[in-house]
Amino acid sequence: MSDKIVVGVDIGGTTIKVGLCSAEGELLRTYEGPTEVDKGSVQVCQNIADYARLIVEESDFEWEQVEGVGVGIAGFLDIPNGIVKFSPNLHFKDVHLKDFLEEKLQKKVLVNNDANVAALGEAWAGAGRGVMHCVCYTLGTGVGGGIIIGGKIVEGYAGMAGELGHMSVVPDLEAIQCGCGKMGCLESVSSATGIIRMAKDAVERGDRTSLSFVEQIMAKDVFDAAKAGDEVAARIVTRAAFYLGKSMATVAVVLNPQRFIIGGGVSRAGEFLFEQIREVFHKFTPENTQEGVEIVPAILGNNAGVVGAAGLIIRA
Template identity: 55%
Template sequence: MSQSVYVGIDLGGTSVKIGVCNESGQLLHKYEGPTRAKAPADEVVRDIANYVRAAVAEASFTWDQVAGVGAGIAGMMDLKSGVVKLAANLGWTNVPIRQMLQDELGKPVGIDNDANVAALGEAWSGAGAGLANVVCFTLGTGVGGGIIVDYKIYTGFHGMAGEIGHLPSIIDGTGRTCGCGLNGCLETIASATGIIRSAIEAVEDGQATSMSNGPIDSAKVVFDAAKSGDAVAMRIVRDAGHHLGRAMATLTVVLDAERFVVGGGVSAAGEILFSPIREAYAKYTVAALRESVQIVPAALGNDAGVIGAAGLMIGG
């Protein structure tokens, strides 16, 4: 019998990444092509289908060996009907992407949002490999999340489960307004955007910090200052870590996850961020769940998206 393969699509605003995986989530081949974001959706879908066929051919598999195709998309989706309700970076509203891809490819297709598929990728063959219950945090421009329960993405009633960036974190009304319209959400403090904003506010407030000597245009500027002992930067990083750890403690009593995986650009900060996360987690977690739950960095980097998208098609 020839081996079955699963194809994952990571559909972004500038490029489409394709990954061909085996049934254990090993990435066998990668392919990338441009996204014609200004083109009509049916043309973009035709491009994607061509990339998928090219990726499978390049990897020396036959089309018959493709057991399923999954796609991760940044946007709001109706998972039941397989329709992208809104994908701002593609300029899409109400695109029935699952049906369109199925028609083009003649294969079963699954879709989910980018944060969920990245979480599934990490749980399938990355930092949560082999575990049934994993929660992933993606720390980037915002704070994204994905919840894996019994090896599957938990989507919730509206498909909105895992929006952990909007956990209430500053609850006394002194927090910043979030993109979602609420006040004091986790991502207003712990995303790259939130960390940069905290640093700029500290400088504007006249606090003594080395960060006032140059532009604060990335979270890395803040992490580098913290690593060199800048007290203001250290406080900002500790604060971000504290709120992340407390959010994990909140989630752990609800989900009883086995492991928290932290990825995204901000997670590259390393121990300086992970140490306050673990401290806050220990402080706010019930004793029975304190020692057994690990908080670890993501392992798959940018490949998590294509691997997790392929994983949408694994049954069981």
């Protein structure tokens, strides 16, 4: 193992998670501290710097061994300059995060979108290890994504590449409005929020389903009911899987990745969900484009963000 280390930072609205990684992608230790959004952007930035130094101080390494610090953050970013144009959860507006941290830490700092960073984590040290071309889906409250081609994050012109949840895949007659304001987005049917919405709609229509007896329906309840033979729940899962598989077929003919990696809470449904996604993917994807392509679960879980943030430095 190299004696060089990298620090990865995953900024959340409540907690800042910091990870210390080897140059090979091994997560050596983690630390979590409060974000303190209510104290303003300067305090949040100072907390990041403090936690980065603290995790190294508490390790067997010296600050001089740190190659750099990578940061993942949700929001609209000027990625090359490390400026957070707007982050609603953190109340950041035009915050020069890269400049601030480089001055405080005297190390190279790189900043990127949190979904891109999580994708890089899986590609570098998770389910995509050894694969140069992969696309990551995160199925949670929404549907996030990240694209890794040639081992590098695809950011796009304005840093908005990889917004997989906002691919318009649902036909107009079935489409509902997504949180982004557009109609028929993948997120509206394949996220936990979308699955819960479809379940509640079924209950309100009076469909015969065991979900009628669940007081507060969660996505897991829908999957459990489907696995137990509930036909209504099974249809909801099939619909979510259908549009996921169809979206992957579209991505495949554009990017031809070797591996699709699916993470987030919904992915914990396991092979019951994955088998259906693969079936749809194979149905809609040309044979030569699907050859050798795998659809697999993510393996890093909540650590993907800090590992990927550290990977920004290594993959730079």
